[in-house]
Amino acid sequence: MKVKVSREPAASGTAANIDPAAELPPPDETVAEAQSAGQAPAGGQTEIDQLKAERDQLLDRLARLQAEFENARKRAEREKTDFRDHVTGSVVEQFLPVLDNFELALKSAGSEQQLRSGVSLIVKQMEEILEKMQVRVIPAVGETFDPRVHEALGTVERDDLPDHHVAEEIRRGYKIREKLLRPALVRVAHNSKQISE
DSSP: OOOOBOOSOOOTTSOOOBOTTSOOOOHHHHHHHHHHTTOOOTTOHHHHHHHHHHHHHHHHHHHHHHHHHHHHHHHHHHHHHHHHHHHHHHHHHHHHHHHHHHHHHHHOOOOHHHHHHHHHHHHHHHHHHHHHTTEEEOOOTTSBOOTTTEEEEEEEEOSSSOTTBEEEEEEOOEEETTEEEEOEEEEEEEOHHHHHO
16 A cells, blocks of 8 residues: 655644545455455454354354253153152052952951951051151150141140140141151140149
């Protein structure tokens, strides 16, 4: 690019003299010169191509990550369902003999006492299975009323029990280890003699 500049010193406060006859080369010529000199023009085609390639790589990577995430989510869901089925199956398997004994009791033509004895054996069998599964009965009658494990259905006047102690158990409560499965449904003793003292 050739621009004629006057060598004469410029007077103070005046602009340098530039020869208007000297024309600038056309833009295409400037780009060609820069490329031949090994310099990429600002915002040139090679830079755009490079950015497009990077964009395509990132989009491809994103698509792969999305596919991997979706596969992992489906695999985790499938494993969760399989685990739940396995646990349910192992619990049900333990209760099948109990069900068989109930069916035998229904088919039996024994006396009322024999039927009662058979049912009590079945209840004992169920309690043993629950104990193996670490399910425990919540102590109730005679215990101090505890709202965390007992649900009060009402109160009863009792002189033989301390006030606020469980007098009757209406429905058993159960825990599995330390987790409450259901509270014991109880009636609580109200000892007016103890309160007056």
